Amino acid sequence: MIQLGKNTRSTIVSKGLSAGRGQNTYRGLVKLMKGAEGARNYSQCDSMLIGDKCGAHTFPYIDVRNSTAIMEHEASTSKIGEDQIFYLRQRGLSSEDAVSMIVNGFCKEVFKELPMEFAVEATRLLGISLEGSVG
Amino acid sequence: MPGKVKRETGNALLEVKGLRVAVAGNEILKGVDLAIRAGEVHAIMGPNGSGKSTLAQVLAGHPAYTVVAGSATYDGKDLLALKPEERARAGVFLAFQYPVEIRGITNSYFLRSALNALRKERGEPELDPIDFLQVLEERVKAIGSDDAMMNRPVNEGFSGGEKKRNEILQLAVLEPRMAILDETDSGLDIDALKTVAHAVNQLRSPDRAFLIVTHYQRLLNYIKPDVVHVLADGRIVKTGGPELALELEAKGYDWLRDGVMVS
Amino acid sequence: MAVKTGSVERLVGSYQAWAANGASRVPAWLKDLREGGIRRFVELGFPNLKQEAWRFTSVAPIAETQFELAHPASRIPHLEEIQPFLVGEAGDRLVFVDGFFAPALSTSLPGGVRVASLAQALRENPETIQHHLCKYAKTDERPFCALNTAFVAEGAFVHVPAKLRVAEPIQLLFLTTTDRQVVVHPRNLVVVDREARASIVETYAALAENVYWTNAVTEIVVGDGARVDYHRVQRESNRAFHVAATQSHQGQGSTLNLHFVAFGSALARHDIGAVLAGPGGTLILNGLYLLAGAQHADHHTTIDHAADHCQSHEYFNGVLDGHSRGVFTGRIIVRPGAQKTDSKQTNNNLLLSADAHADSQPQLEIYADDVKCTHGSTVGPLDPRALFYLRSRGVGENEARRLLTYGFAAEILGRVEVAPLRVQLDRIVRDRVAQP
Numbered sequence: 122m123i124q125l126g127k128n129t130r131s132t133i134v135s136k137g138l139s140a141g142r143g144q145n146t147y148r149g150l151v152k153l154m155k156g157a158e159g160a161r162n163y164s165q166c167d168s169m170l171i172g173d174k175c176g177a178h179t180f181p182y183i184d185v186r187n188s189t190a191i192m193e194h195e196a197s198t199s200k201i202g203e204d205q206i207f208y209l210r211q212r213g214l215s216s217e218d219a220v221s222m223i224v225n226g227f228c229k230e231v232f233k234e235l236p237m238e239f240a241v242e243a244t245r246l247l248g249i250s251l252e253g254s255v256g
Numbered sequence: 257m258p259g260k261v262k263r264e265t266g267n268a269l270l271e272v273k274g275l276r277v278a279v280a281g282n283e284i285l286k287g288v289d290l291a292i293r294a295g296e297v298h299a300i301m302g303p304n305g306s307g308k309s310t311l312a313q314v315l316a317g318h319p320a321y322t323v324v325a326g327s328a329t330y331d332g333k334d335l336l337a338l339k340p341e342e343r344a345r346a347g348v349f350l351a352f353q354y355p356v357e358i359r360g361i362t363n364s365y366f367l368r369s370a371l372n373a374l375r376k377e378r379g380e381p382e383l384d385p386i387d388f389l390q391v392l393e394e395r396v397k398a399i400g401s402d403d404a405m406m407n408r409p410v411n412e413g414f415s416g417g418e419k420k421r422n423e424i425l426q427l428a429v430l431e432p433r434m435a436i437l438d439e440t441d442s443g444l445d446i447d448a449l450k451t452v453a454h455a456v457n458q459l460r461s462p463d464r465a466f467l468i469v470t471h472y473q474r475l476l477n478y479i480k481p482d483v484v485h486v487l488a489d490g491r492i493v494k495t496g497g498p499e500l501a502l503e504l505e506a507k508g509y510d511w512l513r514d515g516v517m518v519s
Numbered sequence: 520m521a522v523k524t525g526s527v528e529r530l531v532g533s534y535q536a537w538a539a540n541g542a543s544r545v546p547a548w549l550k551d552l553r554e555g556g557i558r559r560f561v562e563l564g565f566p567n568l569k570q571e572a573w574r575f576t577s578v579a580p581i582a583e584t585q586f587e588l589a590h591p592a593s594r595i596p597h598l599e600e601i602q603p604f605l606v607g608e609a610g611d612r613l614v615f616v617d618g619f620f621a622p623a624l625s626t627s628l629p630g631g632v633r634v635a636s637l638a639q640a641l642r643e644n645p646e647t648i649q650h651h652l653c654k655y656a657k658t659d660e661r662p663f664c665a666l667n668t669a670f671v672a673e674g675a676f677v678h679v680p681a682k683l684r685v686a687e688p689i690q691l692l693f694l695t696t697t698d699r700q701v702v703v704h705p706r707n708l709v710v711v712d713r714e715a716r717a718s719i720v721e722t723y724a725a726l727a728e729n730v731y732w733t734n735a736v737t738e739i740v741v742g743d744g745a746r747v748d749y750h751r752v753q754r755e756s757n758r759a760f761h762v763a764a765t766q767s768h769q770g771q772g773s774t775l776n777l778h779f780v781a782f783g784s785a786l787a788r789h790d791i792g793a794v795l796a797g798p799g800g801t802l803i804l805n806g807l808y809l810l811a812g813a814q815h816a817d818h819h820t821t822i823d824h825a826a827d828h829c830q831s832h833e834y835f836n837g838v839l840d841g842h843s844r845g846v847f848t849g850r851i852i853v854r855p856g857a858q859k860t861d862s863k864q865t866n867n868n869l870l871l872s873a874d875a876h877a878d879s880q881p882q883l884e885i886y887a888d889d890v891k892c893t894h895g896s897t898v899g900p901l902d903p904r905a906l907f908y909l910r911s912r913g914v915g916e917n918e919a920r921r922l923l924t925y926g927f928a929a930e931i932l933g934r935v936e937v938a939p940l941r942v943q944l945d946r947i948v949r950d951r952v953a954q955p
Contacts, residue, residue: 153898170888173855183879183896188870191899194881200888203319205356210340211316211349212366212426213373222361222369226409229360 122150124157124190133164136231138224139175140251146178153190160187166196169227171220171251221248269294269465270315270335270434275326277307277314283324284310286490292483294433295462299476299501300469302487303509308469309353311487312438315467316350317343330434344370345377349432351423353439358410363422366410367392367429374430395428399455417448424455435459436467441475453478473505486512526582527564531557534669537588546645549671552653556668563662572660575846575878576788576817581760586702586732588670589617594696596726598624601694604724604754606939610687613675616694618703620673624692632685632717633678637706640676647678651710655738656766661790663762667704667736674706674735677719681712681742688718688750688937693733695725695756700732707737711745713770718748718937724783725756732760743770743797748778750940754947755783757812764790771797771826778935779806779818780944782951787816795822795829806835807931809951810843810875817846822864824857824890833864836931838924842874850882851894857887864894869901869927871920901927924952 122131137145145168153160168177179196201223209219225232225244232240268291277285284307292298302308314321315328317340328335335343358366364385371391372382383391396403401421411419420440427435437456441449456466456479468479476484476498484500485492486509493512494500534557545553565582566573595616601624605612611634614624620636627634633644640648658665675691693705711717723733733755741747755761761784769775781787793802808816822831837845847866868877881894901923909919928948935941 168883168885170885170890173858173888175888176886177883178885179881179883179894181880181882181896183877183898185868185870185877185879185898188873188875188900192879192897193899194879194894194896196881196883196892196894198883198885198890198892200890202356205358207316207318207340208352208356209358209366209370211344211352212370212430213341213344213377214369215341215373218369218373222366223358226358226360 122162123152123154124160124162125154126156127158127160129157129160131162133162133166134230135164135166136228137166137168137177138171138227138247138251139168139177140171142174144176144178146180148180148182150182150184151192151194152184153187153192155186157187157190160190162190162192164194166194167227168196168198169224170198170200171224221251224251267293268329269331270467271329272315273327275311275314275328276324277310278322278324279310279320284490285314287326288487288490288492290485290492292434292465292467294465296482297460297466297468297479298483298485299481300467300485300487301471301473301501301504304471306487307490308471308487309438312350312353312436312467312469315436316340316348341373345374347433349427349430349435351420351427351435351437351440353442355411355419355423357412357414359412361410362407363410364388364392364406367426370426371429392429396425399424399428399458401425401428401451401455416443417445420444420448420452421455424452428455428459433463434465434467436469438469439471440468441470441472449475450478473501476501488512527561529585530666531561533588537670545641546649548649549641553669553671556658556665556671559658559665560662560669563660563665566662572819572848575844576786576815578786578788580786581732581762584700584730584732584760586700589619589697589699589701589703591619592616592696595621595623596694596696600726601692604692604694604722605690606688606720606937606943610685610689612690612692614692614694615673615675615705617697617701618673618693618705631680631683632689633676633680634689635676637674637676637708638672647710648676648708651738651740652706652708653738655740655768655794656736656764656792661764663734663788664736664764664790667706667734667764670704671706672704674708675721676707677709677717679711679715679717682714684715685717688720688940691719691721693721693723693735695729695731695733695759696727697731698727698729700730702732702734705733705735707735709737709747709749710740711742711747713742714744715742716746718750720750720752720937720940722752722754723761724752724754725759728756728758730758731756733762735761735763737763737765739765739767739775741767741769741773741775744772745770746774748776748936750778750935750937751780752940752944753779753781753783753787753789755787757783757785757814759784761787761789763788764792766792766794768794768796769800769802772799773797774801776803776934776936777805779804780931781806781808781816781818782947784816785814787814789816789818791818791820793820793822793831794825795831796825798826798828800826800829802829802831803934804831804833804835805931805934806833807837807928808835808845809838809928809948810845811840811951812843813841814843815846816844818848820849822849822851822862824851824853824860824862827857828859829857830861831863834931834934835866836927837866837868837877838871838928839868839875839877840871842872842876844876844878846878848880848882849894850884851892853885853887853890853892855886858889860887860890860892862890862892866896867927868896868898869924870898871900871924921952925949928952
């Protein structure tokens with residue numbers, strides 16, 4: 122994300138899911154140049170790990186050259202909590218469905234910005250990709 | 257057994273016998289006996305660390321707890337042999353003391369999924385979002401609440417009171433036969449308490465049993481129990497009627513531990 | 520921009536002359552370490568901007584300047600002259616002038632802690648040193664660390680025996696007084712054995728605004744259950760070059776609080792590596808860089824969770840004024856099996872002028888799933904709402920800016936528990952912030 126002009130605003134939301142032996146890496150550049158007076162950027166990078174053989178990595182590059190610009194970056198890593206799964210199971214969902222629901226919830230922020238058909242496709246693809254990776 | 261009131265316990269919906277439970281190698285429940293019939297409201301009180309929440313969680317099937325000995329029968333079935341979701345679909349509901357947050361999933365979506373899992377089990381058709389909304393509205397009205405929380409992600413950013421109210425709303429929609437409330441009153445102010453109590457009272461019915469775990473007697477001013485048990489050091493040391501709760505409020509818990517057990 | 524290889528050859532020549540001339544009277548294992556160091560430096564050469572770890576910092580000014588090895592100072596300063604760089608006079612103290620140990624300014628108290636110059640300790644108890652030296656600060660990809668290893672001869676050696684609690688902070692002062700263009704390679708080794716407790720203040724300063732180069736390496740070993748509060752103050756001459764590596768290694772259930780404050784030098788690069796090698800360790804990494812004019816400071820931190828149930832919190836704030844540039848790269852690595860890791864990192868940068876420039880790279884490399892890892896980074900000016908709030912209470916605009924800037928730095932200084940040090944640093948920050 123390169124911001125050259127005044128009062129430009131950008132938001133980056135990245136959600137990474139790793140399962141099995143997958144290694145997921147976010148590598149992003151946010152550059153607020155000298156002319157980007159009053160520019161703003163907010164970046165959020167969240168990773169979810171399913172299983173203990175995968176990895177999640179975040180490598181942001183932040184370059185700010187204007188003193189009126191504001192840049193905020195946050196990243197966090199989580200796994201699907203045992204308590205979360207139990208809560209959903211106590212309400213009648215199977216383990217697999219519980220995981221599926223939590224994972225979809227995790228990706229919601231990204232999916233909800235997609236056009237309907239794409240979102241449906243993405244959700245389906247997510248389900249297929251994660252099939253058999255939990256347990 | 258000292259301290260137990262002799263009661264008619266035939267046709268119990270839930271019967272617990274000699275239940276011993278350990279977590280992380282420590283034995284918390286050291287032999288609990290309990291029998292609850294449909295239509296009854298039982299309260300379990302006790303000092304902190306007595307094992308009240310452990311009992312609630314074990315009945316719901318929390319994987320962190322190990323049953324060392326004893327049994328629990330629900331509706332004639334071996335409850336401890338069932339997976340958590342199987343117990344839920346059989347009609348067991350736990351209102352959590354600390355409900356978790358689930359990002360990105362709305363209460364409405366979650367509750368509909370849970371209800372559909374139940375309906376599927378019973379051979380009933382699943383509800384689409386529109387039909388579900390109707391069911392939801394009707395249940396919400398029945399307990400005098402509102403559906404403001406429905407479109408928010410599950411418990412995300414909810415205050416303590418909102419989380420507890422959300423648990424009761426779920427109870428209302430899922431219509432369990434055995435409802436276990438784990439310290440539903442902790443952290444609530446008097447108004448929130450009354451709201452929760454009102455909802456629970458609306459849901460009392462001859463087909464449904466409640467097991468209310470509470471530390472303070474206060475909630476029982478609004479939800480009158482049929483039976484009160486006191487759990488201390490992992491065992492039920494006394495069972496009585498609603499007046500037992502008042503006695504505990506006045507005297508605290510120490511007098512029971514002093515070995516003075518009066519039937 | 521390629522760095523002239525002539526500069527590498529110059530340094531090699533300097534090493535050979537030094538090694539042949541008396542510096543060879545050391546045990547064979549040390550000679551091997553030195554040889555390894557210079558070989559590695561020749562292999563790697565000076566870093567260039569095409570390498571990931573150095574892409575924001577050019578070392579050309581260092582490589583292109585001719586530095587000579589320092590000679591013992593002709594005049595040792597008086598105690599009053601070094602007092603501004605000390606935090607009181609109680610406790611053990613090692614002072615080095617132009618890289619040479621100054622016994623007249625140093626104190627070694629009886630009482631169990633071994634505090635000695637590295638050269639002296641090599642003569643008297645080489646076993647401990649041999650056991651630890653160079654075991655933690657690896658030279659694999661690090662040319663400056665390799666160069667320091669090539670010239671390892673003098674520096675501070677601190678050994679706190681098991682269960683001993685040292686009451687007063689142990690001070691290590693590296694003072695440059697010469698006006699010649701020298702390079703000094705201080706090598707420090709701090710070993711704190713199991714369940715012991717000590718606090719250490721390592722300061723780099725100068726008596727005048729000369730051009731020189733400090734190339735320092737410090738290794739800190741924290742035993743099981745021990746607690747170490749380590750403070751490093753860099754207040755070199757504003758024309759000097761400061762390159763440093765600090766490497767720590769923690770045992771089970773230990774606590775290490777690392778505090779880094781950088782005010783000086785024209786060009787500074789500090790590689791901080793902390794390894795949580797045993798379960799249940801706690802690490803706090805608390806840093807501040809305050810830059811102005813044309814200063815350039817580059818901090819590279821790596822926190823390695825190599826064991827389970829460890830906790831690390833990193834807070835690094837940068838205040839950038841003039842046309843200074845602050846670079847921060849903070850990596851957190853969580854190894855497979857390092858479950859129940861709790862790691863938090865924040866890098867906040869305050870840009871005070873139109874030409875100030877901040878680069879921030881918070882990095883997470885995670886191979887275990889039952890962990891809590893977060894990082895956050897911000898770059899921006901003073902909060903206009905806070906400014907307005909102060910002004911609405913009658914504080915003038917300039918004063919309000921100074922107050923808020925001071926507060927931004929004070930957040931880091933507030934974690935320093937050694938009171939006289941906190942007071943000293945506080946004064947420096949106030950002075951810097953007060954300058955128009």
